[in-house]
Amino acid sequence: MTCFVIASREFKTLFLSPMAWTVLAILYTIFAYLFLTQVESFLMLQPKLAQIENGPGLTDIIVPPLFGNAGIILLLVTPLLTMQLICGERRNKTLALLLSAPVSSAEIIIGKYLGILGLLLLIVASTAMMPLSLLAGGELDAGKFLANILALTLLVSAFAAAGLYLSTIAGHPVVAAMGSFGMLLLLWILDWTAGVKDQRNELFEYLSLLRHFQNLQSGLVSSVDVGYFLLFTGGFILLSIRSLDNNRLCQ
């Protein structure tokens, strides 16, 4: 239960500083712009699309590009949100409060994770509101739309877990941010070799975040892709717990 105490403090503190407000304001501005450009291009393409049999509909034109770009932008932003999680506590000497309280390392890590995940889910939820506004004058493919929400949710969960781990091991917040950004970006682009000269590396393809994300985005919710994200997230949370435990031994 204590992990919810930690999570709620973490979440509230984000909104006590300008941090969360700034992030939300900037992200919404960008997402709104992206959304409007997609709507614009749909309006331009609409007459042509009507002639194609089984052509892409409103949902296909607007939702996957919006969520795809949101994913890339969150890849840049999440490391900045997670960098302070443990690293900041250690630098402000407030970690001692958690370590001397009757709270296990697992509760500390999970609490911290849920706190930051709360903010990220808020971002996902409000991004989803944008396509929903189209219901006023059109129809959405509910299945594809929900698949995209699931994809983005799983993606940010994975980003947050990786960022949390780097924040646990790094001594300086900037190192944590740079480390998690580098790692996530590498995992994002790992798949790019696939197109070159018909080379395919199945390991790289499996490891790539982008590949799994796009599979889910296309509306194909397969257990392989969902499993990948759950393993990724769970793995990094476990590593963080281990690392925090280990921290008491060798400081």
Place this chain on the structure above:
Amino acid sequence: MALLIEAGHLYRYYGKHCAVNDVSFTLAKGNVLGFLGPNGAGKTTTMQMLCGALAPSSGSIKINGFDLLEQPLSAKRHLGYLPDTPPLYRELTVHEFLTYCAQLHGVAPKNIRQAIDDAQQRCGLAAVAKRLIGNLSKGFQQRVGIAQAILHNPDLIILDEPTVGLDPLQISEIRALIRELGQDHGVILSTHRLSEVQESCTQVQIIHQGQLILNESIDALKQMMDTGIVEVATRLAPDTGLLAAIPGVNWVENSAGNRVRIHYSVADNPTQRITETIIAAGWELQELAPVKKSMEDIFITLIRDNES
């Protein structure tokens, strides 16, 4: 009486550097243990090990009978800790912060209000309860740190240099608070000020280069401090051998120029005989002043005792 803390053969290495070397002690309820030592002696490391923030390289710690390494959660439930830097979230108000700490320490929701009121009143924080911690003065921040440590009414309270940064009035208030806490809790406080230990502690430990060199009750320490020092300045160089031979003088230490420091036992004060010797020898006495005893003197005495 049940022992609140049992620490056995604690060692802590930072790389090859041994910060704490074979420290063992116990503390019973109703005692205030003063942990004295110069900077870098291993006080903070020992405190961090006692509260579970740092694992000892070897050795065992039991709090209220619970092993800190094997049953950390049960052990920590009986513990309140103020680190050397108070762990405060600057963006919270005092009341919000204390509520968070109470929840962390598993205070039942219906008792939280009462616990916070008590702690605020004990530490004189009621007037600033609604203010942001980041905007408070150092002294008030320190008090918030203490409030956080006593909030959940733990059996054992560990305070790492609790009076640093406070003004003299606040210091005496905090010392009174510590004495009061000592009546029904066990308290460990670390400091490098001897006067603090003399005022508020019932037991004293001195740590030097990671080793405990003294573990006594405060009365025993007073007896050990039976030696006094006078500083003597003469115009001509005195013969230290002759001074050391005076009955009652323990030993003589050369300080700058023609000054010597004479260590003597208070029970047999030889000041009169020292004066007579100097006048008789014709060294021309210029100054004779008692030296106030500091921590260093006790260290020097203890280290000399250890070596001999």
